[in-house]
Amino acid sequence: MEALIALLIGVLTTCGVYLLLRGRTFPVVLGLTFLSYAVNLFLFAMGRLAIGQPPVIGTGLPGYTDPLPQALVLTAIVIGFAMTAFVIMLALKARAELGNDHVDGKDGE
Amino acid sequence: MNHLVIAPILLPLIAGIVLLLLRHLDINPRRGFSLAMVVGQIVLAAGLLRAVGGGDILVYALGDWPAPYGIVLVADRLSAWMLLITAVLALFALLYASRGIDVGTSADAGDSPGKRAGDGHFHVLFQLQLMGLNGAFLTGDLFNLFVFFEVLLLASYGLVLHGGGRLKTRAGLHYVVLNLAGSSLFLIAVGTLYGLFGTLNMADLAVRMAAVSPENLGPARAAGLLLFGVFALKAALLPLYLWLPAAYAQTSAPVAALFAIMTKVGAYSILRVSTLIFGAEAGGVSALIEPWLLPLALLTLMIGLLGALAARFLREQAAYLVIASVGSLLTAFALASPAGIAAGLYYLPHSVFIGAALFLLADRIAVSRNLAGDAIGDHIGDHFQPAPTMAGAALLGGLFFVSAILAAGLPPLSGFVGKFLLLRAALEHPDAAWIIGLVLLGGLLGMIALARSGSLLFFRSLPPPRVVPVATGAVVAWPALLPIFGLLALCIGLTLAAGPIHAYVSATAEQLLQPYHYVHAVLGGRP
Numbered sequence: 001m002e003a004l005i006a007l008l009i010g011v012l013t014t015c016g017v018y019l020l021l022r023g024r025t026f027p028v029v030l031g032l033t034f035l036s037y038a039v040n041l042f043l044f045a046m047g048r049l050a051i052g053q054p055p056v057i058g059t060g061l062p063g064y065t066d067p068l069p070q071a072l073v074l075t076a077i078v079i080g081f082a083m084t085a086f087v088i089m090l091a092l093k094a095r096a097e098l099g100n101d102h103v104d105g106k107d108g109e
Numbered sequence: 110m111n112h113l114v115i116a117p118i119l120l121p122l123i124a125g126i127v128l129l130l131l132r133h134l135d136i137n138p139r140r141g142f143s144l145a146m147v148v149g150q151i152v153l154a155a156g157l158l159r160a161v162g163g164g165d166i167l168v169y170a171l172g173d174w175p176a177p178y179g180i181v182l183v184a185d186r187l188s189a190w191m192l193l194i195t196a197v198l199a200l201f202a203l204l205y206a207s208r209g210i211d212v213g214t215s216a217d218a219g220d221s222p223g224k225r226a227g228d229g230h231f232h233v234l235f236q237l238q239l240m241g242l243n244g245a246f247l248t249g250d251l252f253n254l255f256v257f258f259e260v261l262l263l264a265s266y267g268l269v270l271h272g273g274g275r276l277k278t279r280a281g282l283h284y285v286v287l288n289l290a291g292s293s294l295f296l297i298a299v300g301t302l303y304g305l306f307g308t309l310n311m312a313d314l315a316v317r318m319a320a321v322s323p324e325n326l327g328p329a330r331a332a333g334l335l336l337f338g339v340f341a342l343k344a345a346l347l348p349l350y351l352w353l354p355a356a357y358a359q360t361s362a363p364v365a366a367l368f369a370i371m372t373k374v375g376a377y378s379i380l381r382v383s384t385l386i387f388g389a390e391a392g393g394v395s396a397l398i399e400p401w402l403l404p405l406a407l408l409t410l411m412i413g414l415l416g417a418l419a420a421r422f423l424r425e426q427a428a429y430l431v432i433a434s435v436g437s438l439l440t441a442f443a444l445a446s447p448a449g450i451a452a453g454l455y456y457l458p459h460s461v462f463i464g465a466a467l468f469l470l471a472d473r474i475a476v477s478r479n480l481a482g483d484a485i486g487d488h489i490g491d492h493f494q495p496a497p498t499m500a501g502a503a504l505l506g507g508l509f510f511v512s513a514i515l516a517a518g519l520p521p522l523s524g525f526v527g528k529f530l531l532l533r534a535a536l537e538h539p540d541a542a543w544i545i546g547l548v549l550l551g552g553l554l555g556m557i558a559l560a561r562s563g564s565l566l567f568f569r570s571l572p573p574p575r576v577v578p579v580a581t582g583a584v585v586a587w588p589a590l591l592p593i594f595g596l597l598a599l600c601i602g603l604t605l606a607a608g609p610i611h612a613y614v615s616a617t618a619e620q621l622l623q624p625y626h627y628v629h630a631v632l633g634g635r636p
Contacts, residue, residue, distance in 0.1 A: 025282070028286055032289050032293075038293075045304075046301070046303050048304075066307075069300075072252055075256065079256070086266060086285070087286065090278070090281065093270075103283070103286070105275070
C-alpha cells in the first residue's frame with residue numbers, strides 16, 4: 001500500500017507541476033488543484049498508513065491510528081478549497097480585463 | 110496565563126468582523142473605527158514589549174492544553190519587536206489610505222478610473238491582514254504558522270487587487286499563483302517534519318531535532334531546506350524575487366507600504382527557525398541554512414540595487430529597494446552572531462519604514478506630476494522622464510532628499526547606523542572581505558540610483574505649462590503628507606534612540622541564540 005500511495009502522490013505532483021508551468025490560466029488552476037491533492041494525500045500518509053485501527057488509545061485495542069494528520073489535512077483541504085475558488089475568480093477577472101486567458105495577458109502562442 | 114499574548118490576534122479579528130458587518134455604513138465612521146483599532150494594536154504591542162523586555166518568555170496555551178499537545182502562542186523579545194513595527198507601520202499606511210484610496214477609486218495610474226471595485230472591504234481586509242501578520246509573529250507551532258501565512262496571504266490577495274485595473278490584475282495573478290505553489294511546498298515540509306518527529310510544536314521540534322537518529326538525518330535536512338525555500342519565497346530572496354517588483358509597483362500606494370513588512374515575515378521565519386530548530390544545539394542538522402543564506406543574501410542585495418538602477422519609474426525603484434533591504438537584512442541574520450542578528454533587528458524597522466515612505470512619496474509625486482503633465486496632455490506619473498515642474502516641488506523634493514539619505518544609508522541617519530552595525534558585526538566573519546565589499550558597493554549603487562531618479566524627477570523639468578491647472582494646495586495638502594512625515598520622523602527617532610534600541614535588539618539576539626530558554630518556557634511546566 002505504501003508503494004501505491006507514494007506512486008499516486010508522485011504522479012499527482014508531476015501532473016500538478018507540469019500544468020502549473022503552462023501558459024494559460026485554466027491549466028495553471030488545474031495544476032494548483034492537483035498539487036494540493038498531492039499535498040493532502042502526503043500529509044495524510046505522514047500519520048502512517050493503518051487499516052481498521054481506532055483513532056484513540058485504549059486498553060485491549062490492537063493499536064491506533066494517528067488522528068492529528070487528519071485534523072491537519074482537514075484544515076489544508078478547507079484552505080485549499082477557498083484558495084482554488086479565489087484563483088478561479090481571479091482567472092475569470094483576468095480573462096475579462098486582459099482580453100485573453102494567457103497568464104501574462106499576451107495573446108502570443 | 111497572560112491574556113495579553115493573544116490580544117494582538119483577537120483585536121484585528123474582531124475589528125475585521127465588525128467592519129464587515131458595518132460595511133453599509135458611511136466610510137468615515139468605518140475609517141475612524143479602523144484607525145482606532147490600529148492604535149489599540151500599537152498600545153497592545155507596546156504593552157507586550159514592556160512585559161517581555163526583561164527577558165521573560167510569555168507562553169499562552171490555547172484552551173489550556175499543555176504544550177506539546179495543544180497549540181501555544183509564544184511572545185518573546187523578537188515577537189514583541191515585530192508586532193510593534195507592524196502596528197506602527199499599519200497606522201501610517203491606513204492614515205494614507207483614508208485619503209480616499211480605501212473606497213476603491215484609486216487616484217494612482219489605474220486605467221479604469223472611477224471603478225469602485227471592492228468598495229467597503231478595504232478596511233476589513235486590512236484588519237485581517239494585520240491579524241495574519243500578528244499571528245505569524247506570535248505562534249509557537251509550525252502548522253499554525255502555515256495557517257496564519259494563509260490568512261495574511263488571502264487578505265493580501267484582496268488588497269493587491271484593490272482598486273482594479275489591468276496591470277494590477279496581471280501582477281496579482283502571478284502573485285497569487287506563486288504563493289499558492291509556495292503554500293503547497295510549506296505543507297510538504299510540515300508533513301515531513303510531522304512524519305519524522307510526531308510533533309509540530311517548534312520548541313518540541315527543537316528538542317527532537319537535537320536527538321535525530323542518523324537514518325532520519327536526510328529527510329530532516331530535506332524538510333529544513335524546503336522550509337527555507339518557502340520562507341525565501343516570502344522574503345523575496347534571490348532566485349525567488351521575481352514576483353515582487355511587479356506586485357509592489359502596480360498595487361495602490363498604502364498597500365505597497367503595508368507590504369513593506371510582508372517580506373520581513375519571511376525574514377522573521379528564517380531567523381526563528383534557523384535559531385530555534387536548526388540552531389547550534391541541533392546536532393546533525395545545525396547550521397543547515399547559513400551556508401546558503403549568506404551568498405544568496407549578498408546576491409539579493411546586488412540584484413535589488415541593479416534593479417533600482419534600471420528602474421523606469423519611482424514605484425518600481427522603491428520595490429527593488431525593498432529587495433535590496435531584504436538582502437542586507439538576511440546578510441546580517443546569516444552572520445549568526447549576536448552582533449549580526451542585533452544589526453539585522455535594528456536595520457529591520459528602518460528598512461520597513463523607509464520602504465513604506467518611498468512608496469507613499471512616489472504616489473504623491475505621481476499625483477503632483479500628473480496635475481502638471483495633464484496640461485500638456487501627458488499622463489506621466491512617476492516615470493523618469495522630463496515633465497513640467499510639479500506642484501509643491503520644493504516640499505516633495507525635500508522629503509525625497511531625506512528619504513534618499515535614509516534609503517542609501519548615508520550618515521547621519523538610521524540607515525547609516527544600521528549599515529555600520531552590520532559592517533562591524535561582519536568583521537568577525539571569515540568571509541568579511543566579501544561581505545564588507547559588497548555591502549559598501551551596495552551603498553554606492555543605492556546612492557547613484559537615488560541620485561539619478563531625484564535629478565530626473567526634480568531637476569530635468571520642462572518649463573511650466575502656460576495654463577496652471579489646479580491649486581497646488583490639493584497636492585501638498587498636509588493630511589496626505591502627514592504619514593510620510595510620520596514615517597521619516599520614526600526613522601529619525603530610530604537614529605536618536607539608537608542607544609536604547611540597540612540595547613534591546615542585542616538582548617533579543619542573545620535570547621534567540623539561547624534557544625534553551627524558549628524550549629524551557631514552552632515545555633517546562635505550565636505557566
